Amino acid sequence: MLKNWIKTVVLAASLMGASSAFALTEGKDFKALSKPMPVAVAGKQEVIEFFWYGCPHCFSVEPAIEAWAAKLPKDVNLRRVHVMWDGRNDMEGHAKIFLALQTLGLDGKHQKAVMKAVQADRIELRNEAKLFEWVKSQGIDVAKFKAAYNGFSTNAQLKNLATMTRDYQIDGVPTFIVNGKWVTSPSMVGANDANFTKILDELIAKDRAAPKKK
Secondary structure (H helix, E strand, O other): OHHHHHOOOOOOOHHHHHHHHOOEEEOOOOEOOOOOOOOOOOOOEEEEEEOOOHHHHHHHHHHHHHHHHHOOOOOOOEEEEEOEEEEEEEEHHHHHHHHHHOOOOOOOOEEEEHHHHOOOOOOOOOHHHHHHHHHHOOOHHHHHHHHOOOOHHHHHHHHHHHHHHHHHOOOOOOEEOOOEEEEOOHHHHOOHHHHHHHHHHHHHHHHHHOOOOO
8 A cells, every 4th residue: 555655756747747847839938940059069069048147137036047057967068158249349348257257267256247247236347447457356366367358359359249149049047048059138038037947948848858869
């Protein structure tokens, strides 16, 4: 009798788990990219987060994304890309901060800190004097940061950000690309920030379940 009761509990739990999954609707929860794009690391699942340090919603969603990213399996690669829209010179200073931190391998570690400085503390990090002062306060080597920030390759990297923004047809942020195939965002889904990460999980699972090309 006890064994039957245990089976019943296990079955009920599995059904609850299944019912908690999102039934994704294309066109509502996500849409397909018009042109599939390659992932950065072959053999890995990929999620790209397009963002802007000056975007309030990017700041609000970041704690949920960081908590989600900390639990990702090893075969899922999260990439962050600072958006660069044509004609938006106000973004260039923020994008250079992202590129400098990325060059130093510090972009992930300081992602939330930069957003807090811009969004909550209202520090104008596009002003270089204030930026370098803030960099020092974060314990970052200022000389190394300046070298990366003003590096010869920075302009080429800025152009690459602009190219990616166009190629992925990013018209708002935050926007997420899953496995170079699907695009979604909290505004598209209409979900709060914590629930939105479940959409990402479902799209990753969708790709895992898809038949693999031989």
